[in-house]
Amino acid sequence: MRPLIIAFVLLGASLWAQQSTPTPTPSPGVKNEEQEEPRTESGQFHKNCITNFYPVGCAQVLFTGQPLHIAVGSIAPQNGFGAGLAYAKHKDSDTWSNSWSADAIGSSNASWRAGIYLTFVHTPVEKSDQTMGVPSDVGDVEPYHEYPVYNLFAQSISLNKLTFFGEGPATTTAGRTFFGMTEHIFGGNIVQLIYPKLNLVFLGELNGRLPDIRPSTGQGSPSIETVYTPLNAPGLAHQPFFLQPGVGLRMRPSAANNLLHFDYKAMYQPFIDTDGSGFSFQRLTFDFYQEISFHHTNRLQATNSPNDCRDATETCPPATSTPSTSVEGTLDLRVFTSLSMVPGTNVVPFYFQPTLGGADLNGNPSLPSYQDYRFRAPNVLLFQESFDHSIGHWPVGVTLRADQGKVALLRGDLGSNHWRHSYAAGLNLRAGGFPMVYLLFAFGGNEGTHTIANVNTSLLGTAGRPSLF
Numbered sequence: 001m002r003p004l005i006i007a008f009v010l011l012g013a014s015l016w017a018q019q020s021t022p023t024p025t026p027s028p029g030v031k032n033e034e035q036e037e038p039r040t041e042s043g044q045f046h047k048n049c050i051t052n053f054y055p056v057g058c059a060q061v062l063f064t065g066q067p068l069h070i071a072v073g074s075i076a077p078q079n080g081f082g083a084g085l086a087y088a089k090h091k092d093s094d095t096w097s098n099s100w101s102a103d104a105i106g107s108s109n110a111s112w113r114a115g116i117y118l119t120f121v122h123t124p125v126e127k128s129d130q131t132m133g134v135p136s137d138v139g140d141v142e143p144y145h146e147y148p149v150y151n152l153f154a155q156s157i158s159l160n161k162l163t164f165f166g167e168g169p170a171t172t173t174a175g176r177t178f179f180g181m182t183e184h185i186f187g188g189n190i191v192q193l194i195y196p197k198l199n200l201v202f203l204g205e206l207n208g209r210l211p212d213i214r215p216s217t218g219q220g221s222p223s224i225e226t227v228y229t230p231l232n233a234p235g236l237a238h239q240p241f242f243l244q245p246g247v248g249l250r251m252r253p254s255a256a257n258n259l260l261h262f263d264y265k266a267m268y269q270p271f272i273d274t275d276g277s278g279f280s281f282q283r284l285t286f287d288f289y290q291e292i293s294f295h296h297t298n299r300l301q302a303t304n305s306p307n308d309c310r311d312a313t314e315t316c317p318p319a320t321s322t323p324s325t326s327v328e329g330t331l332d333l334r335v336f337t338s339l340s341m342v343p344g345t346n347v348v349p350f351y352f353q354p355t356l357g358g359a360d361l362n363g364n365p366s367l368p369s370y371q372d373y374r375f376r377a378p379n380v381l382l383f384q385e386s387f388d389h390s391i392g393h394w395p396v397g398v399t400l401r402a403d404q405g406k407v408a409l410l411r412g413d414l415g416s417n418h419w420r421h422s423y424a425a426g427l428n429l430r431a432g433g434f435p436m437v438y439l440l441f442a443f444g445g446n447e448g449t450h451t452i453a454n455v456n457t458s459l460l461g462t463a464g465r466p467s468l469f
Contacts, residue, residue: 080107115155235349329389340378368442377407
């Protein structure tokens with residue numbers, strides 16, 4: 001519990017630092033040009049951290065400065081709180097907004113991640129407006145516009161503590177084991193606008209994936225290879241190179257005077273085992289998310305993390321361009337399902353199967369009262385309802401959540417398998433009205449409770465960062 005609270009406080013400080021740095025009161029006799037905001041990162045650091053120590057301004061330079069800043073956050077559940085360095089640059093023209101970033105972080109349990117990411121945004125009509133949160137004057141809100149986006153990346157990640165309870169819905173906590181995983185991913189993806197009125201876009205991707213599974217000893221439960229075999233943990237003995245293309249559609253329209261916002265996505269992804277080991281399969285994913293706003297604001301617009309800046313200035317703006325004192329509130333509804341199609345005698349490797357419980361490899365929460373990665377299977381179905389609202393004009397809000405989910409080894413069993421339920425309540429820290437850090441107490445399942453400190457993934461990465469499964 002103590003590390004969770006410490007992480008929550010530290011991240012809260014860094015988020016708060018992303019608000020506009022207060023301008024110090026000019027001293028008598030000081031020339032106007034000396035009061036001007038420095039245009040370089042070194043100048044901002046010298047002004048805010050050395051010459052005059054302004055805690056908010058200094059933290060903003062350290063955690064969001066460009067081109068170099070400190071990167072902090074969670075790598076993956078159970079693998080500690082990570083810190084490292086990130087380097088980001090951008091270059092804009094009348095028709096393109098381009099950026100690239102590289103980061104490397106390590107966590108308290110020696111897990112790590114490093115990668116380089118390139119993003120090209122085609123903006124033929126107007127420049128891409130990458131902001132976090134909501135506009136300060138909601139009366140002047142413009143509809144959210146999709147832009148053609150092209151991402152290229154190369155990333156490696158090593159995780160020393162992941163749990164495996166077995167496959168399917170009938171597993172128990174007594175079957176818990178641990179394993180480690182390294183995965184190298186390289187490739188790219190595109191977002192191509194099809195129908196502007198609905199913000200309907202075509203999604204395409206092509207990834208190469210090289211996973212490596214290893215024992216994880218010294219944990220509270222046995223290492224995976226001492227309990228399971230390749231028969232009940234497919235892929236345990238051998239991990240080939242996978243070629244993973246994908247195509248899909250996504251639409252993000254708004255309605256009812258900016259009160260309703262939709263994010264509907266469908267994706268088809270073949271995972272091709274290149275050495276014929278019997279692990280090829282196909283995945284069909286549907287993710288339907290609807291946001292009901294209480295204050296005519298839109299949290300579904302594109303976000304701008306410390307690594308993602310596209311603005312025609314010499315230095316990138318802070319990740320938040322709106323006041324933290326805006327009043328925000330939403331009711332969010334989500335339906336998610338992932339279905340696997342397996343030819344012949346092939347099997348889906350356990351390390352590529354989606355999970356429910358706590359949070360998954362990408363940090364997405366589900367059934368939070370259960371342990372991380374608690375239920376694992378080729379097919380999952382999840383319903384989520386959440387309520388978020390700021391507390392007055394403070395950058396703190398309340399969160400209430402309810403989850404219902406199930407997993408199945410066969411697609412046809414999803415309809416009859418048992419539902420799992422979970423509830424959560426807690427606080428969130430908000431940046432520009434956007435909840436970025438959550439501290440939640442989860443309950444309601446039949447396996448105890450779970451305290452979760454969760455960080456919005458946009459803080460530690462770019463929009464082009466690949467999924468780990």
